[in-house]
Amino acid sequence: MSRLRSLRKTSIRGAKSAATSRLVEQVAAVPFRRTGKGNIEFLLVSASSGRWIFPKGWLEAGRLPEDQAAVESFEEAGVKGQVLLPPVGTYLNDGGRRSCCRVTVYLLDVTKELGRWPEMAMRERCWVSAEEAKAVFVGTAAAAVVDQAMEQARQLAAEGGA
Numbered sequence: 301m302s303r304l305r306s307l308r309k310t311s312i313r314g315a316k317s318a319a320t321s322r323l324v325e326q327v328a329a330v331p332f333r334r335t336g337k338g339n340i341e342f343l344l345v346s347a348s349s350g351r352w353i354f355p356k357g358w359l360e361a362g363r364l365p366e367d368q369a370a371v372e373s374f375e376e377a378g379v380k381g382q383v384l385l386p387p388v389g390t391y392l393n394d395g396g397r398r399s400c401c402r403v404t405v406y407l408l409d410v411t412k413e414l415g416r417w418p419e420m421a422m423r424e425r426c427w428v429s430a431e432e433a434k435a436v437f438v439g440t441a442a443a444a445v446v447d448q449a450m451e452q453a454r455q456l457a458a459e460g461g462a
Contacts, residue, residue, distance in 0.1 A: 326401045328356035328442075329369040329408040330388070330449040331379050333427070340453050342433040343410065345377045346424040352436050354446075356403060369406040377425050378417030381410040388452055389445035405445045407453055430454070 331343040331354070344352040355376040359368050366383045373379050384407040393401045428436075430450045437446045 322399045324399050324401050325359040325365075326356055326393070326403045327359055327365045327368045327372065328354050328403050328405045329373040329383065330354050330405060330446070330453070331373050331377060331381065331408045331410045332453045333410045334457050338457070340430055340450070340457050341427045342430060342450070342453075343377055343379060344426050344428055344433060344436065346426075348422070352426065354405075365404050366406055369408060373408050374414075375418045376423055378414040378420060379408070379410045380412040380414070381408045383408050384452075384456070388449040391441045391445045393441050403442070403445075405442075405449055407449055407456075409456070
């Protein structure tokens with residue numbers, strides 16, 4: 301329970317109004333795995349601000365959004381897996397410096413967790429239950445999409461795969 305409290309204290313901030321900001325594109329991955337007991341866990345990573353987030357980054361020119369989601373999961377969280385299509389949704393998030401980000405969210409069915417990854421010196425990673433992950437995003441712009449991602453992951457697990 302103390303882990304849940306510490307995760308909730310560091311939830312992400314809400315979004316600015318798109319009307320007052322320049323809109324830029326980001327992609328996020330919601331990495332998940334099935335436990336031996338049949339439960340679903342989600343992988344959060346620490347941001348430089350100390351908040352807990354899902355891997356997320358800027359959409360690079362010439363790269364498909366779903367491929368960028370896989371890259372972000374590898375670089376920030378050290379996991380590889382299958383990005384599931386279509387995306388589970390989008391939300392608006394404060395990008396700072398007079399920008400607003402439209403974040404497209406993809407599920408990533410984790411098949412491999414690496415011991416070393418590009419941003420391991422800058423980030424912590426933490427596997428959490430669906431309830432713990434949802435608590436991190438309560439009251440944020442991402443909350444509804446996170447709920448959708450979690451429901452979709454649960455359905456896939458109940459069906460026996462991706």
